[in-house]
Amino acid sequence: MKTGMKKLAQVCCWLAMGSAMTVAPETVACTRILYVGEQNMVATGRNMDWNEDMMSNLWVFPRGIQRNGLAGPSSIQWRSRYGSVVVSGYEAGSTDGMNEKGFVANLLFLAESDYGQPVSGEKILSLSLWLQYFLDQYATVDEAVRAQRAEPLRLVPSRGVAGGAQPRLHLSISDATGDSAILEYIDGKLVIHHGRNDKVMTNSPVYSQQLAINAYWESVGGTAFLPGTIRSADRFARASFFLDAIPKKPAPEYMRGVPGQRYDYQAIAEVMSVARAVSVPLGISTPDKPNIASTIWRTVSDQKNRIYYFDSATRPNTFWVAFDKLDFSETAPVKKLTIQNGEVYSGEVSGFFRVSKPLKFMEAS
Numbered sequence: 001m002k003t004g005m006k007k008l009a010q011v012c013c014w015l016a017m018g019s020a021m022t023v024a025p026e027t028v029a030c031t032r033i034l035y036v037g038e039q040n041m042v043a044t045g046r047n048m049d050w051n052e053d054m055m056s057n058l059w060v061f062p063r064g065i066q067r068n069g070l071a072g073p074s075s076i077q078w079r080s081r082y083g084s085v086v087v088s089g090y091e092a093g094s095t096d097g098m099n100e101k102g103f104v105a106n107l108l109f110l111a112e113s114d115y116g117q118p119v120s121g122e123k124i125l126s127l128s129l130w131l132q133y134f135l136d137q138y139a140t141v142d143e144a145v146r147a148q149r150a151e152p153l154r155l156v157p158s159r160g161v162a163g164g165a166q167p168r169l170h171l172s173i174s175d176a177t178g179d180s181a182i183l184e185y186i187d188g189k190l191v192i193h194h195g196r197n198d199k200v201m202t203n204s205p206v207y208s209q210q211l212a213i214n215a216y217w218e219s220v221g222g223t224a225f226l227p228g229t230i231r232s233a234d235r236f237a238r239a240s241f242f243l244d245a246i247p248k249k250p251a252p253e254y255m256r257g258v259p260g261q262r263y264d265y266q267a268i269a270e271v272m273s274v275a276r277a278v279s280v281p282l283g284i285s286t287p288d289k290p291n292i293a294s295t296i297w298r299t300v301s302d303q304k305n306r307i308y309y310f311d312s313a314t315r316p317n318t319f320w321v322a323f324d325k326l327d328f329s330e331t332a333p334v335k336k337l338t339i340q341n342g343e344v345y346s347g348e349v350s351g352f353f354r355v356s357k358p359l360k361f362m363e364a365s
Helices: 003-021 125-139 141-150 207-220 232-245 263-277
Strands: 029-035 044-048 060-061 065-069 075-079 084-089 093-099 104-109 123-128 153-156 171-173 182-185 190-194 295-302 307-312 319-324 335-337
Touching: 029 104, 029 171, 029 232, 029 263, 029 319, 044 104, 044 171, 044 263, 060 125, 065 093, 065 263, 075 125, 075 153, 084 125, 093 125, 123 125, 125 153, 125 171, 141 171, 141 190, 153 263, 190 207, 207 232, 232 263, 263 295, 263 307
Parallel strands: 123 153
Antiparallel strands: 029 044, 044 295, 060 084, 060 335, 065 075, 084 093, 093 104, 104 171, 171 182, 182 190, 295 307, 307 319
């Protein structure tokens, strides 16, 4: 067998293993990309892929919220240090968001997740609060990584909302400097990948194996051939190629059509274009392959200018939330932008948020 064929066979083996490991009750797949360009421009994009509508809404949380880990009498207690904007799922927890410091967190499906069993003295909290804890507590990736390596959280899965299955997730984080980390619980232990090159994340297999698979496609070269399916490893390879290929500086050939001829807006358009390029068309899902499901919405977090963009697959308009128009002070109320009933918004929407009762996070099983 020729060397090239051997490499291809090895990759096919990895892909087959990845598909086998992802057969599970949940049907979710997602893609996350981190863009770092000139003029201190940093933006994180993500696709939420799911087999049905998640009744998502947007929330504004101020600083100073007192929270409970919702995992029994030993649950961790904390008070939020930073305000944030998040997207909820099934009104049971935060799935994606950015805080006022430009720190972004994204939850994605990982079939191999194993959170282990709680031990006395650990920081225990419900999985539904994992992302929110990071947005509440951290301003930078380095701060978050150091804290988690010193004293990792112990996650307890929630009951689950789609069919009652327990969710299995991994977390990506990024900050306004372009730093990045991927957090996974494998065999009961927290595994952290921390580095500015960790810019793309999808789903199974585990992140280290995704990197190995992607290394092959990088050797092939994206202009020659890219894997075209909507499986996790293929989306990882395409997203990585597109992210490396798009301009990281002002592009004069496109600038005339960019609002205000600002590079920051060009960068956001690039991130959104990559997210759309690796999206799964609405209506596609494969019951026996959880990593194949339709993209139902996308977000792009502008970490330089603190603007949070939301792009729905079922609505004609993209809208955004400008953080400088929000009140994150401790005396400010929780606010909510309801979109779960098909509401249509366009442009900057901070003025459409309404005072609301706090989001009720799901307790652990």
